[in-house]
Amino acid sequence: MHESLLTLLRCPFCGTRLSPVENHALTRHHGRIVSGVLGCECCAFPVVDSIPVLVADEASRAAIVALEDGRPDDARDLLLGLDAGRSAALRVLLGRPTPASYRELTAVLSPDAEGTYFVYRFSDPTFVMAEGVLRALGQNDALSASWLIDVCGGSGHLTRVLTHVQAASATPGPGTVLADVVFSKLWLASHLTAPACHPVCCDANHPLPFAGGVFSLAVLSDAFSYIWHKRLLAGELMRLTGPGGAVVMPHLHSALGWNYSAGMPLTPAAYAELFAALEPRLFRDADLLTALLDGDTVDLTAAVTPEAMGAENALTLVASADASLFRRYTVAPATAVSGALIVNPLYTVTRHERGSTLTLTFPTPEYADEFGGCRRYLPDTLEVAADLTAPIDPAALEHALGADYGGLRRRRVFIDAPRHYC
Numbered sequence: 262m263h264e265s266l267l268t269l270l271r272c273p274f275c276g277t278r279l280s281p282v283e284n285h286a287l288t289r290h291h292g293r294i295v296s297g298v299l300g301c302e303c304c305a306f307p308v309v310d311s312i313p314v315l316v317a318d319e320a321s322r323a324a325i326v327a328l329e330d331g332r333p334d335d336a337r338d339l340l341l342g343l344d345a346g347r348s349a350a351l352r353v354l355l356g357r358p359t360p361a362s363y364r365e366l367t368a369v370l371s372p373d374a375e376g377t378y379f380v381y382r383f384s385d386p387t388f389v390m391a392e393g394v395l396r397a398l399g400q401n402d403a404l405s406a407s408w409l410i411d412v413c414g415g416s417g418h419l420t421r422v423l424t425h426v427q428a429a430s431a432t433p434g435p436g437t438v439l440a441d442v443v444f445s446k447l448w449l450a451s452h453l454t455a456p457a458c459h460p461v462c463c464d465a466n467h468p469l470p471f472a473g474g475v476f477s478l479a480v481l482s483d484a485f486s487y488i489w490h491k492r493l494l495a496g497e498l499m500r501l502t503g504p505g506g507a508v509v510m511p512h513l514h515s516a517l518g519w520n521y522s523a524g525m526p527l528t529p530a531a532y533a534e535l536f537a538a539l540e541p542r543l544f545r546d547a548d549l550l551t552a553l554l555d556g557d558t559v560d561l562t563a564a565v566t567p568e569a570m571g572a573e574n575a576l577t578l579v580a581s582a583d584a585s586l587f588r589r590y591t592v593a594p595a596t597a598v599s600g601a602l603i604v605n606p607l608y609t610v611t612r613h614e615r616g617s618t619l620t621l622t623f624p625t626p627e628y629a630d631e632f633g634g635c636r637r638y639l640p641d642t643l644e645v646a647a648d649l650t651a652p653i654d655p656a657a658l659e660h661a662l663g664a665d666y667g668g669l670r671r672r673r674v675f676i677d678a679p680r681h682y683c
């Protein structure tokens with residue numbers, strides 16, 4: 262963790278500041294605390310692989326013991342929740358000369374259906390919609406002028422968007438925090454998905470471990486339904502954002518609609534009531550996605566009342582005292598490459614004389630069922646006049662494809678992914 266983060270961090274229990282314990286477990290490197298122990302007036306918390314873990318449970322206590330014993334790799338494996346076999350597999354991957362990919366690391370760290378889904382996160386319709394909303398709001402430099410935070414941000418796919426939005430701002434703030442309770446997701450984010458982010462391990466069912474008013478934008482996407490202490494968390498998100506800041510919650514499951522793994526959803530009226538102090542506005546996810554796909558537009562004038570939301574499955578809430586945010590935005594398709602340009606991992610690639618054939622291939626029938634909406638922009642099959650079985654040089658591909666290149670980027674056939682993603 263960068264030491265500047267200490268100005269933001271507060272104990273989730275006693276609310277006091279945290280400072281590093283100056284003992285032999287403390288390792289610093291170029292202004293960062295790589296490992297060690299943070300103390301407040303009530304507790305001690307480990308920092309492992311540069312990630313502060315502001316959770317008081319058995320694993321974090323065991324991690325402190327391992328750190329003070331001089332075994333930082335054991336502390337990491339404890340927090341990653343690895344058994345002996347997976348711990349050995351991780352050490353093999355990390356000891357290899359070629360960097361391990363997100364897909365390989367996920368197979369060790371999170372070998373379940375959720376882990377599989379996240380490999381394909383960058384093109385699923387929920388992500389496309391949420392990314393569009395953040396890129397639209399990011400056009401307001403004031404929203405990037407302080408710290409940003411992605412709460413319950415998992416392995417950092419949307420956090421990556423926030424770090425790019427902040428970097429592109431005329432007045433970029435000090436950084437983007439990724440908060441999540443699952444250490445392995447934060448570890449993946451900081452190693453691969455969003456290397457520019459500041460990961461903080463914390464439980465969103467407790468008070469969030471940050472000072473008030475220090476964030477200009479707080480995002481919580483596709484996770485609020487799984488939180489039991491919703492009233493507490495809504496209050497916390499509003500406490501974190503300063504005057505003129507915004508709370509953005511893409512993809513809230515509605516209790517009046519239908520959702521895969523719905524969690525514990527509320528009605529649209531109940532979501533709005535939780536943020537009443539900021540007069541939140543609600544938008545239909547389906548409308549937001551359609552406007553993006555059809556016209557590169559995010560229309561934040563098209564708010565819908567809770568009553569008019571009807572049986573819509575999912576909605577997006579934007580809450581801010583700054584009324585000027587609620588306007589119509591044009592979100593130009595992304596053309597830059599910040600990581601590595603790859604063929605969308607939902608395609609299988611077959612090489613032939615004239616180029617490559619791409620075939621849309623869903624990883625599981627369940628994935629196809631839940632995210633098949635991506636067929637609106639991902640063609641079932643297509644021919645591309647280039648060899649796509651080797652690493653892609655974006656400039657050479659653009660030259661080879663001419664006018665088609667922009668369209669294929671826009672449709673997410675090609676993705677600007679983190680380096681070493683697949």
Ligand SMILES: [Zn+2]
Nearest residue numbers: 272275301303
């Ligand atoms: Zn404390």
